[in-house]
Amino acid sequence: MADVIEADGLAILPGRITPAEQRALAEDIRKIIKKAPLFQPVMPRTGKPFSVEMTNCGPLGWVSDRAGYRYQPNHPVTGRPWPAIPERLVKLWQDLGAPAEPEACLVNIYAEGARLGMHQDRDEATFDAPVVSVSLGDTAVFRLGGTERRGPTRSVRLASGDVVVFGGPSRLIYHGIDRVLSGSSRLIDGGGRINLTLRRVNPF
DNA sequence: AAGTTTCG
């Protein structure tokens, strides 16, 4: 189980999602991927591919391509609107005391070997709402820094069912995924990790 | 091995 941290608007909530709810969520995501297929984002300018695959649900989805990072209402490949955010995730958002309703839910899929470099979630037009992150499947080695790119970082393991809330002064904290511990969970057929990130994009 | 900095 991950360490409990709760300070400066950052909360790491080990086991916040029950195993039954984790299974239901994994099934929700399977259906979302069927409607909104995974795509491989690339870095702005360089075109270097991410090692994670992505899709979204909600009125807006986060995408990255050569032109940059942005939120958009349609899938970059199919052109269709993103599927709705599952009701159980909207309820989680509300239960955690987050305002209004989430507008975007980024779905990051980590196969074995996938990583995500240190970054801030700063493409939103408002930082007044927290970012809520849900881990499913294999345990991740999560790296957590401060609001400045340089400075000390710490490593925290995030297991299936853990929830991280980035709020208040911690809303713009640097974070990333160093590595996924393959075979550490049986939640997802074929292994791997799913991360769900609920966000408010526009002021409420 | 883990954490930090640099490069493109």
Add this chain to the structure above:
DNA sequence: TAGA
């Protein structure tokens, strides 16, 4: 500067 969500990669290496």
